[in-house]
Amino acid sequence: MKKTIVLLVAVLLTVGCKTSQNQSDSTELKELVSIMQGHYSSEKQALADKDYYNISLRMTPIWKSKGNYLFVEQAIFDKQDKPYRVRIYKVSQRGNEFISEIYTLKDEKAWIGKWATPEVYDQLTEADIELKSGCEVVLKRTGKNRFEGATGDKTCPSELRGASWANSKVTVTENTIHSWDQGFDKDGKQVWGATKGGYEFIKI
Structure with a gap:
């Protein structure tokens, strides 16, 4: 009888620890998704350094019933109707790491500029997108409202x-x-992208 009680207490303690950890993870995941979404601009950086363009970055939450998904558009700020990058990010958690998977759209032009009415994206299906395998960004929480990764x-x-x-x-x-x-390129020579450092986007 005593052994049974001891085992039961041990199980309850284990379950309790897992539940507590899951709740903590869930809170941190919500924190990341919350601060990622919004409209950003690199205008300040572009004004200070001519080697950088003023880029618009929009991240709009979609498919809330399916998980944490963001519809992403990146464009020259004055040409937001013609983004050069259209993606969907799926943000999830794996232990103490946060994974941002990248998806392309098979018919991306049909979905550009719909951020003003995000419910339109409910018409998108998983058959309309394709995972960029190996391109996921793995992030770690390094402080309150701060995540870093690559x-x-x-x-x-x-x-x-x-x-x-x-x-x-x-x-x-x-x-x-x-x-x-x-x-x-195959020899490790950089052929595109900023050379001095990354783009600094500030939420508008």
């Missing part, structure tokens, strides 16, 4: 401008996103 080493294939692979380094805070995207 893609894996040479795991994200790229054919843009003669590249063989791409790399991204990202820092997310409450009101900023610092993102450094670079493309490298």
